Amino acid sequence: MSRIEIKPLTPTLGALVEGADLSRPLDDEAFAQVKAAFLKHKVIFFEDQHLTPVQHRDFAARFGALHTHPLYPGVPEAPELFILDNHADNPTDNDSWHTDVTFIETPPMASILYAKHLPPVGGDTIWSDMKAAYDALSPAFREFLSGLDAVHDFARGFPQRGIVAKGAGEDKHAKALAEHPPVLHPVVRTHPETGEDALFVNFGFTERIKGLRRKESDAILNMLFEHVTKPEFLVRWRWTPNAVAFWDNRITQHYAVNDYLPHRRIMNRATVLGDRPYHRSRKPAGLKTAAE
Ligand SMILES: O=C(O)CCC(=O)C(=O)O
Ligand SMILES: [Fe+2]
Helix, strand or coil, rough: CCCEEEEEECCCCCCCEEECCCCCCCCHHHHHHHHHHHHHEEEEECCCCCCCCHHHHHHHHHCCCCCCCCCEEECCCCEEEEEEEEEEEEEECCCCEEHHHHHHCCCEEEEEEEEEEEECCCCCEEEEEEEHHHHCCCCHHHHHHCCCCEECCHHHHHHCHHHHHHHHHHHHHHHHHHHCCEEECCCCCECCCCCEEEECCCCCCEECCCCCCCHHHHHHHHHHHHHHHCCHEEEEEEECCCEEEEEEECCCEEEEEECCCCCCEEEEEEEEEEECCCCCCHCCCCCCCCCC
């Protein structure tokens, strides 16, 4: 019998999961409890986990195929994972609101971040609940947004002069750029497992709304980018050594607080691929939501 306990951190977003050891395969009951907590709370946290890169990778792979990032440096023992090693010469570029890897056609369902080395204080991460943000809009505006698609672009999130591109080197960046043309995603996404509708645009990668004039698109996107930062939608996580954050990338965005330099902060991330985003009104044939 597993003794997993779930402790919510806000009414809609974030929960601490106690009593799970992620270094070993979870039994079926524990796996179901973790998956249910992930879907309900959208980001879940585990403390005091002692994971090798292979154990981290294996836990992530239980949820689906893994994505290998085109720019960040891989972890040698498990190359699907990547390293975020931030210090004075390599500050984070994740100090802006984003959803991970929305520049591909099947963006990740989840990211799993593990704290390897933390600054003495600071370096928190903040998540925002895209269902709460969507629900707070007027019915008329929600309906308008639900019919729209937006362009998500690798080049917006990883410009040539950016920190990550420089770290990767010119050739790797040029190759990644060529392999990632802009993609379209619905502005409002129906969650494929819970059936919930949520905003699916993010400052990091969303360039414009298709079919609108540039001024209209900029005004709406800027309004939404500001809207998602309302404190009511957020949870702020203060990392402890060896903690894990596991978030549903289909229904959240996040922001890495850049307040700890010149101290160092090292994290490893695994990324689980998801399916193609859709809105319920324009669902591709053959796809079913769990809520149906
Ligand atoms: O370093 C962090 O707290 C978050 C970094 C990030 O954006 C990510 O791992 O997706
Ligand atoms: Fe991220």
